[in-house]
Amino acid sequence: MTLLVTSLFRLGRHLPLWCLHGIGSVLGWLSFGLSSRYRRRLIDHAAQAGYGRAVALGSVGQAGRLVAELPRLWLGRPVPVRWDGEQHIEAALQEGAGLLFLTPHLGCFEITAQAYAERFGARRPMTVLFRPPRLAALRDLVAQARQRPGLQTAPVSLAGVRQLMRALKAGEAVGLLPDQVPPQGQGVWAPFFDRAAYTMTLSSRLAQAGGCRVLLSWGERLPRGQGYVVHVRPLAEPLPDDASAAAAVVNRAMESLVRESPAQYLWSYDRYKNPR
Secondary structure, three states: OHHHHHHHHHHHOOOOHHHHHHHHHHHHHHHHHHOHHHHHHHHHHHHHOOOOHHHHHHHHHHHHHHHHOHHHHHHOOOOOEEEEOHHHHHHHHHHOOOEEEEOOOEEOHHHHHHHHHHHHOOOOOEEEEEOOOOOHHHHHHHHHHHOEOOEEEEEOOHHHHHHHHHHHHOOOEEEEOOOOOOOOOOEEEEEOOOOEEEEEOHHHHHHHHHOOEEEEEEEEEOHHHOOEEEEEEEOOOOOOOOHHHHHHHHHHHHHHHHOOOHHHEOOOOOOOOOOO
């Protein structure tokens, strides 16, 4: 099994994006067709946000592309990337403030950290939380992909949170997926598309403790394998001290990004589950 997985990844690293995305679309539709639970959750979550079947079905192939593009992003040649809103990063770097990037499960969230490291990492490195894959065959591959110039990793633990805090206080960058459901006791219930979702408090804690600039970012996946656009937006609302109010602000910010390209959001993610 290990040999098969690593062989597929090493083969996929050489394929063009358009080919990987074609394969990913097939994988996405296979998952959608074979799992009634997956299918129901994807459609229900899109409907909860006010989107019909056209958006829900449009996201099926995008979810598959998210998986199929990983060999190229982790191990292959650099992919074409354009920027939209990089002036917000430049302004923060000139101020000397730390940067906290909040990125939802939208588009290619792997490319946002890579693109930052490539363009800005020599000036201010980025640290991201890293949870090793359950599949042992992928652990070394992921570790190799994440440890690159300008990009550092922190474990999903108390020590990792402290590492993120230190990075922000040093004026460096931190990347976080705030729409990921945290374990029990590490979040609060806050509305996400008008339904209560258990939401991490880590993003607001980091922002307040680090005295940093909070930016929103997401990686748009372009059609026909043309590459990606990394969009950067300022946080429209200040983060209040109250944890529940701050979580609601973060969720509204994530909603605003999802509305930019709802078909690229990972509606199949179990966002409304109870924390473990």
